[in-house]
Structure formats: structure tokens, C-alpha cells
Amino acid sequence: MKIKKFLFFLVILGNILLLSGCWSKKELTDLAIVAALGIDKNEEGRYVGTMQIINPGNVAGGLQGGGGSQGPPVSVITGTGDSIVELSRRASRKLSRRLYYAHTNLVVIGEDLAKEESISTILDPLERDAQFRSTAIIVIAQGSKASDIVKVLTAIDKIPSNKIIKTLKFTEKTWGENITVNMQDAVKMLVSPGKELAVSGFRLSGDVDKGKKMENTQETEPSSSLYAGSLAIFKNGKLTGWIDGETARGSVILLDKLNASAFGVKWEGKDEAIIYELIRQKTNVMVKMEKGKPRVSIEVQAEGNIGEASVSTDLNNPDVLLKIEKEIEKKIKKEITMALKQAKKNKSDIFGFGDALHRSNPEAWKKMKSEWNDVYFPEAKADIVVDAFIRRTGLRNIPHQVNK
């Protein structure tokens, strides 16, 4: 009996040792949680990684007036190396903790680097790593280094990487000149021969050195701030150009990613007299072969309301609304045409017409695949049909008139 009890005790003791799961334990206080990763190339041709690391003590309790707001919410360290893995590991020499990438939700790539070489070399280690999430969002540092974008402190969303992601997300939902592209989407587009990569850029206004300081966030109008930039077009993994404004919005419509926006149309001789608030949009793209040449048919359906009317118009009259719809259709068509023209100029099929052809006519695609971007895509004719609907005019019907 005694031996049995002893054995039982031994088994329990063994379990305590074996089952506590301390094989490769990592204490929370030993982790440096990386929020954003910026990648550049220096003059010597080596990669420079800038890691934005969350300062846990300075993030929490800010609103409650606790002791949080003393230091900056993030710290930044850099690492240099000939490869991404090397720079990340080498950065450990500057850090008292272990770099932890499971919460990295932003990757910033320097414009020069993206122009110089295919960004797939950067994406491979990130995609391969088990810690890194494939849902991390990618942006290009437009007109600056990636490290500058990562270093600047922001006011409302204290963690700058969150600020960048949320800015992209909400501008995509309200204005529609930008798109949020995560790593998985980016890799898919890089791989596909029938669709090129388009990613949003992010810009820095003001000075980096000022942006790094806490004072920057203590002004009502920070002297250095981050804002969403243009749309970067890629070809064979390299950055070939930027598109912005209405052209960028036209591209977003073609990509069928426009959630909402506002279009101004000319009415009764006045520019931007009536503003159309788009609330829903659907784009269908079909590519067919016609006389041995690809022909693209684009159908766009848009739904929305009147948001502003600065000239006197009878918005009670459905016929007038129909006429305004025609104007809106013209406007949308113009933006799409501009976007198409620009992409053709860059010889980069960011809209995925190649993929559409692949689906509708696999044999023709097989022949054109290798020269699609350079020969067939720029020559492809497109028929654009836009259907816009005005559903409502808001709380008022006809606009008010001064001194009527």
C-alpha cells in the first residue's frame, strides 16, 4: 500500500514537471510587441528595418488620467542586414527584449526600395514566418522613407500603426481613393499574371524630427502628421507609378472596392453644383475575345443620395433626378476612363482584366499570358456602361433660396 502511494506521488510530481508547459516559455515582460515594421534600403544596399515597439506602460490608462502619458506610447529601434530575417535578429543587440511579431499589423515599405526591387523579396520571410500574420496591412511610404512613417507619433490613436490602419479603413469607407491591402492579398496579386498589385501610399507632412517628440501630439494641429497618399501601381513587383485624385477613385471603382464616396456634377452652368453621395456600388468586368483581340466590358451600378445642391433645382421632379443621374454617370465614366488610361500608360493591369480573360477564355489567355501587360492590356478596348441611381434627397427636397 505504501509503495502504491509513493508511486502515485511520483506520478503527480512527474506531471508537475512535464505538463506545466515551460518548454520554450516567453514571459510577457520579455516580449517587445512590434506594432509596425518599416523596411528601407540604405546606401550600401542593405535592408534597414524599423520596428515600432509598443511601450505598454505608456499606452494604458491615458484616458483615466493615470500615469500613462509621461513617455511616448511607442519606441522605435532599427536593425540593418542583408536580409529581413538577419536585420530582425541583429536588432536584438539594441533591445532588452525579444522581438515579437504576432501583433504586427502594419508593414511599411520605402518608396525607393519598392522602385528598386521586387517587393516579393520582402514579403517572402513575412509570409513564411509562423508568428507574422498574413492579415497585416501593407502601405508604401510615399515620398519618404519607411522609417520616417514608422517614427512619427500621432495624436488621437496613440499607437501610430493603428492610426495608419484606421485612417486607411475609414477613408476607404467614406471617400474611396485608397484601398487597404493586406499581405495575403498582395502576395496573391504579385503571383497572378493577370493582375498587378496596387497598394495605398502613406505620406508624412512636416518634419520627422519634430514628429518623433511627444510635443507633436500635444498640439491641436500637430506640426508633423501622417495622411493617406496616392495609390501605388506595381509591375512585376516593382513600383512603377502613383495615381491619385479622381484617377485613383476610378481605379477603386474598377477594382469593385468603392464603398462610398461623393461625386460633384455640373448643373445649370455651375461646377460641382450638385453633390451625389454614393452609398453602394457594384462593378462587373467581363473580358471577351473579339477578332483575336481582348475586349473589356465594364458595367458599373451605383446607388446614392443627393448630399448637397447649391443651385435652385426642382429635386421633387423625378425627371430632373433622371437628368442628374445622367450627369453622374458621365462623371463616373470619366473617372474610370482616366484610370484605365493611366494603367495602360504604365502597362500594368491592376484591375485584373487578365484574370477575367483567364476565366472566360482559358485558351486565349494561355497565348497572351506572357505578353499581357506589355502588348495586349494596353491595346484592349473597353466598353463602359454606368448606371447611377439617385434614391433619396435627404431631409429637404428643393434647396432653400436666399431672399426669395
Place this chain on the structure above:
Amino acid sequence: MEKAKISLYQLFVLIMLFELGSAILVPLASDAKQDAWMAILVGMFGGLFLFWINYRLFLYYPELTPPEYMQKLLGKILGTFLAFCYIILFMYSAARVLRDFGEMLLTFAYLETPLFIVNALLMLVIIYAIRKGIEVVARTGELFFFFIYFLAITGFILILFSGLIDMNNLKPILEQGISPIARVVLTQSLYFPFGEAIVFSMIFPYLTNKKKGKKIGLFAIGLSGINLAITMAINIGVLGVDLTARSQFPLLSTIQSIQVAEFLERLDVFFMISTVICIYFKVSIYFYAAVASTAVIFKIKEPSKLTYPMGMVILFMSVTIASSYAEHLKEGLKFITTYLHPFFLMVIPLLLLGIAFLKNRKGGPGGGF
């Protein structure tokens, strides 16, 4: 032969868990590109046929296990030799699936833990279960089956609601014609995982209702085939052909892409739990078949005494069969399914059925159908 009773429902559950086993882990039939789901379904129909052969064979000798009727059909020496080959095949397959388990955990979660430790933890549990008998495994299966389905359905709904599935990824259908599908079916999906159901021949004699066993077995294989085809179609719909084929564990990548309402994300644990459970059953069933066959051939009265030594062999085999995951996969999805499985899972059962038919021409099959 131990005294165990397996109900029809338990058989159904075991076959389902077994088939899902390591097949949901790997990029199954990914050589068929966007038609992988089709290759899986066609493989499933082949698997139904293979299952039918085995069951028909069993009905000739409803009280005997495969090693016994092999001895009856082929004579003592040849029958024993063949049964011995099957024991090795079962042990090897168990080691392979155990390796799948270890590789999955090591690639994705426990990067610094040695493979041996991870495999040993699962193998110890399996040895314990098999010591207690197949009935215990079957009852555990009943319990976990609902859990697996709960996870699968929740995951499916979440993927649907996060709007990730792009049906365009599955087009164009049959781009290269039928030949790639036929090749994949004949060299992979027919045997892995569907043809592997041959191990259930060791369990048939315990069935309480032997007549209905065939129907239930075919139903289970059919349903698991449909499940696997849907899983693969979703993988391709979410990830695209290229990413699916490049992923070591496509289902993991699919689940990782889920982002619903800003907080339902990082559901990797769904994948972990379901694969660990399914793999546990697959290894257990292979291991049980190996142990029971050995006990029959060598006339060992207490098969449970074999579990520790044979379990250790499987454990060591699982670590040594391949030096890298790439080698392991190449062997599993290319070599074995091309050279080993057709012979052991199709040719021999067909041959045995032919002999049994000739021998029993007068009396007709025991079950009668």
C-alpha cells in the same frame, strides 16, 4: 480477438474522423489546381468501391479478421506473410500520421520543441487508449465527433460572413481537361485518404449489425469525401490556387484570414484542436489494426501487452522516417500513393475477393446480399 462491440453509429464516427485525419491538414489533390475539389470527389467514388470490396470480402467470413481469412484463402504461409506485410503497412501509416501531427505543431506553434517530445505526448495517450480496447476509442469518438462538427460549422459560418470566398478562384473549371484530375485521383486522392479505410476490416467483426455496416461505411466515406471537397474548395476560394498549393497547411491559412467584426480573428486554435483530434483517431485506428493483426498472427492472448513495444516502434519510426518535412510529404503524397497503395489497397483486396468468390461459389457469401 478481444470482446468488443461496435455499434453502427460508432463505426460511422470512426470512419469520419479517420478520413478527415491528416487529409484536412495537407494541400490534398492540389496538383489538380482549381479542380482539386473535383479530384477529391472522384477519389471518393473510387474509395467507395474499395470499401465495397473489403466489406464484401468480410461478408464471406463475418467472424474472422483479415489475417485469418487471408490464411484461409491463400494458405498458411502465404496468408501469414501477406498479413505481416499489412501489419508493417499499418504501423508505417500510423507513424506517418503521427509525424504529420508533430510537423504541424512544430511548424506553426512549437518551433523550439523537439519533434520526439511532441510525438511522444500524443503516442502515450494513444497507447493508453488502445490498451483499453477499441471500444473505448469508439466511445471517445462519439464524444469528439460533435465537437469537431461544431468547430467545422462555426468556422464555415465565420468564413462565409467575413466575405472571404471568391468563387472566381475556382474558375475556369477543367482548364487542362480531365487528365490532371485523373492523374491526381489515380496517384493520390483515391488512396489517400479514401482507400486507407481498408484498416476498418479489422473492426468489422466487432460490429453489432453486420448487414447494415456496409451502408453506414459507404455513407461515412461519402460524407467525409464531401466534407474534404468543401474544405478544399473553400481553401482555394479564399487563398487562390497558388497560395493553397504553396501553403503547408492551407486550412490554417484560411482560418487565419478570418476577420469578422474586428474581434473574431486569430482562430488558429480551431485548426489546432480539430486536427489534433482527427489525427489522434487516425493514428489510434492504424495502431489498433497493427496490434490486433499481430495478436492474431502470433496467437497472443492479451493484445494489450503489445501496445507498449509496438507503440514505441511507431514513435521512433515517426521521427526517423524522414529527415525533413519536405521529404515526408514527398513520400506520403507521391511515392507511397503511387507505388505502395495501389498494390495493397486495390490489387490485393481485389485478388482476395476473386479467390473468395471462387472458393465459396457453391455456398454463396455468408452475409448474403
